[in-house]
Amino acid sequence: xxxxxxxxxxxxxxxxxxxxxxxxxxxxxxxxxxxxxxxxxxxxxxxxxxxxxxxxxxxxxxxxxxxxxxxxxxxxxxxxxxxxxxxxxxxxxxxxxxxxxxxxxxxxxxxxxxxxxxxxxxxxxxxxxxxxxxxxxxxxxxxxxxxxxxxxxxxxxxxxxxxxxxxxxxxxxxxxxxxxxxxxxxxxxxxxxxxxxxxxxxxxxxxx
Numbered sequence: 001x002x003x004x005x006x007x008x009x010x011x012x013x014x015x016x017x018x019x020x021x022x023x024x025x026x027x028x029x030x031x032x033x034x035x036x037x038x039x040x041x042x043x044x045x046x047x048x049x050x051x052x053x054x055x056x057x058x059x060x061x062x063x064x065x066x067x068x069x070x071x072x073x074x075x076x077x078x079x080x081x082x083x084x085x086x087x088x089x090x091x092x093x094x095x096x097x098x099x100x101x102x103x104x105x106x107x108x109x110x111x112x113x114x115x116x117x118x119x120x121x122x123x124x125x126x127x128x129x130x131x132x133x134x135x136x137x138x139x140x141x142x143x144x145x146x147x148x149x150x151x152x153x154x155x156x157x158x159x160x161x162x163x164x165x166x167x168x169x170x171x172x173x174x175x176x177x178x179x180x181x182x183x184x185x186x187x188x189x190x191x192x193x194x195x196x197x198x199x200x201x202x203x204x205x206x207x208x
Contacts (some may be wrong), residue, residue, distance in 0.1 A: 020050060025064040025142065026076055029057055055114040067141035070119040074102040075145045077116055081106050082135050083147035084124055084156060086164060091138065092150050094175045097168050105148070105156075107131040130156070130194055150176065151183055155190040158200055174207055 020027070032042050042059070045051040052060040058076050071083055071091075081104035088103070089095040101120030106112065108125045115121050134152025137144055148156065154176045161169040176182055191200040 020045075020061045020063050022061075022063050022065040024061055025066060025068070025072070026054075027051070027059050027061060029059070032059065054116070069140045069142035070102050071140060071145045071147075072142040073116070074104055074119055074121050077114060077121060078104045078106060078112055078123070080110060081112075081123075081146070082131070083138075083145055084126075084153065085122075085160070086157070086168065087122075088147050088153040089157060089172050091140075091147065092153065094150075094153070094172045095168065096171070105131055124160075133193065134190060149186075150179070150181075151187040151190050154187060155194055155196060155200070158191070158203070159194060159196045161199075170203070170207070173203055177207060 029042070033039075037045075042051065046053055046059070050062055052062060054060055054076060057079070071087070074083075075081060083091065083103065084105040085103035086095060086097055086099040087101075090097070090099060099122075101122045103122045103124060105124045105126045107128055108131075110125075112121075112123065134148045134155075135146055136149045138147045139145070147153075154172060157164050157169050157172050176187075188197070188200065191197045
């Protein structure tokens with residue numbers, strides 16, 4: 001082997017090929033390849049501890065110095081997932097309940113190949129109609145993520161009240177009804193479309 005063909009010399013020269021930015025927590029394989037890296041060079045960065053392979057599509061940048069959040073990290077493992085249920089309720093200030101892990105909805109035919117040790121991810125397998133309704137984008141200190149809007153979150157919790165807990169559901173609905181930005185027309189539209197119009201009416205009569 002000629003000196004210029006030394007693979008470790010190539011690996012040590014990676015910083016000239018790509019600079020892992022301290023404000024970027026994650027890089028996709030496609031981004032790394034587009035920056036000029038080969039799979040061999042990516043593996044060398046992993047060997048050097050500069051990248052951690054999270055799954056077949058995403059690597060963690062170990063030089064990241066920014067804020068971290070459960071939501072953005074969970075979204076890496078479930079890129080088509082949507083923050084839902086009590087995690088979404090907590091994000092919107094609708095509950096004092098502290099969820100164990102991050103609630104993420106995926107469509108029933110989707111599969112997640114790898115789940116992290118942390119944060120704990122609670123997968124909710126939604127039928128296509130429920131999965132596709134009410135998605136929006138929000139953010140926290142670490143970045144953006146997909147989440148259901150406020151009214152969709154309330155309707156989902158109402159629908160799955162027996163799994164969530166009746167008292168927890170009541171707190172969510174009460175706090176929602178106190179919001180100045182509540183949209184009752186949208187709330188009733190979601191409830192009608194997603195099969196809980198009558199139960200919403202029953203609880204509204206009791207709580208309003």
